[in-house]
Amino acid sequence: MSIGLPPYAEILRVSVEIEAGAPPVLVMPFADDVLGRPGFLHGGAISGLLEMAAIAALQHALEAEGANGSDPRIKPVNVTVDFMRGGRDKPTRAAGVVTRLGTRVANVEATAWQDERDKPIAAARMNYLIVRD
Amino acid sequence: MAGFDPQWFATRGFGGHGAALGMRYHAHGDDWAELALPYDERLIGDPASGVIASGPIITMMDMATSLAIWIKRNAFVPHATLDLRVDYLRPATPGKTVIGRGECYRITRSIAFVRGQAHDGDPNDPLAHVAGTFMVVGDVAGMGLNRRIEA
Numbered sequence: 001m002s003i004g005l006p007p008y009a010e011i012l013r014v015s016v017e018i019e020a021g022a023p024p025v026l027v028m029p030f031a032d033d034v035l036g037r038p039g040f041l042h043g044g045a046i047s048g049l050l051e052m053a054a055i056a057a058l059q060h061a062l063e064a065e066g067a068n069g070s071d072p073r074i075k076p077v078n079v080t081v082d083f084m085r086g087g088r089d090k091p092t093r094a095a096g097v098v099t100r101l102g103t104r105v106a107n108v109e110a111t112a113w114q115d116e117r118d119k120p121i122a123a124a125r126m127n128y129l130i131v132r133d
Numbered sequence: 134m135a136g137f138d139p140q141w142f143a144t145r146g147f148g149g150h151g152a153a154l155g156m157r158y159h160a161h162g163d164d165w166a167e168l169a170l171p172y173d174e175r176l177i178g179d180p181a182s183g184v185i186a187s188g189p190i191i192t193m194m195d196m197a198t199s200l201a202i203w204i205k206r207n208a209f210v211p212h213a214t215l216d217l218r219v220d221y222l223r224p225a226t227p228g229k230t231v232i233g234r235g236e237c238y239r240i241t242r243s244i245a246f247v248r249g250q251a252h253d254g255d256p257n258d259p260l261a262h263v264a265g266t267f268m269v270v271g272d273v274a275g276m277g278l279n280r281r282i283e284a
Contacts, residue, residue: 004180006177006178006179006180006186007174007175007176007177007178007180008175008176008177008178008185008186008188008189010175011153011154011175011176012188032148032149032153033149033150033152033153034149034150034153035148035149035150036149036150037211042149042150042151042192042195043191043192043195043213043214043217044150044188044189044191044192044193044194044195044196045150045188045192047188047191047192047195047217048186048187048188048189048191048192049188051186051187051188051191052188075221076187076221077220077221078218078219078220078221079187079191079218079219079221080216080217080218080219081191081214081216081217081218082215082216083213083214083215083216083217086213
């Protein structure tokens with residue numbers, strides 16, 4: 001599958017890890033450009049990473065669905081981000097899970113972690129409008 | 134602590150992620166702060182339309198609401214975002230500077246409640262609405278802030 005990352009992803013230096021059949025995992029290295037308070041990732045950078053992971057998971061789900069050759073557009077409605085742990089000086093990974101993919105709305109969850117996937121540093125819930133031609 | 138001056142804070146530069154996005158100080162009042170995010174092609178989230186990504190808007194609203202808290206406390210007290218919700222009312226207009234206004238409407242010893250809106254020229258035509266909470270990190274009692282916070 002193809003993941004089209006926008007120019008904004010370059011500011012976060014995001015790269016993509018793809019495993020067959022699973023939603024892509026996005027990786028963001030620790031760098032000055034994503035720092036908030038000294039020594040910690042900015043919550044906004046973590047949020048941006050979570051949103052990109054959610055959209056990547058949604059694109060993955062739409063491709064798996066086939067979408068009848070059309071290319072549905074994805075419009076974000078809202079996002080709620082919970083921050084559980086400070087982001088430290090190490091790579092951060094994020095992946096999304098599509099909870100429900102409907103005709104017009106998709107519900108997606110995404111988590112970001114550093115050391116262990118089951119110890120997230122942040123998690124987000126997002127609602128997307130799917131526009132099918 | 135000798136109070137908190139958001140303009141002085143901003144002249145030192147936001148550093149880190151704020152600087153990487155090109156974020157600037159815009160205005161402030163007793164319990165609010167406004168930041169500006171000039172349009173920049175590096176911030177684009179949708180190359181087809183040129184609309185900037187939502188990530189930079191979240192970052193700006195996180196910073197604007199943070200500044201509002203420090204202004205209201207009149208002290209730079211380190212805090213961490215507990216949660217932030219953003220409703221995307223419409224896409225930002227390509228080419229226009231986005232203004233993010235954060236307001237701290239309730240503060241307790243350890244939690245600050247914030248809300249805010251972002252627009253790109255007309256405050257009556259917002260493009261995003263946010264609500265969130267922040268938690269003081271470290272020892273609040275040791276900062277001599279109790280009297281002010283309880284007042």
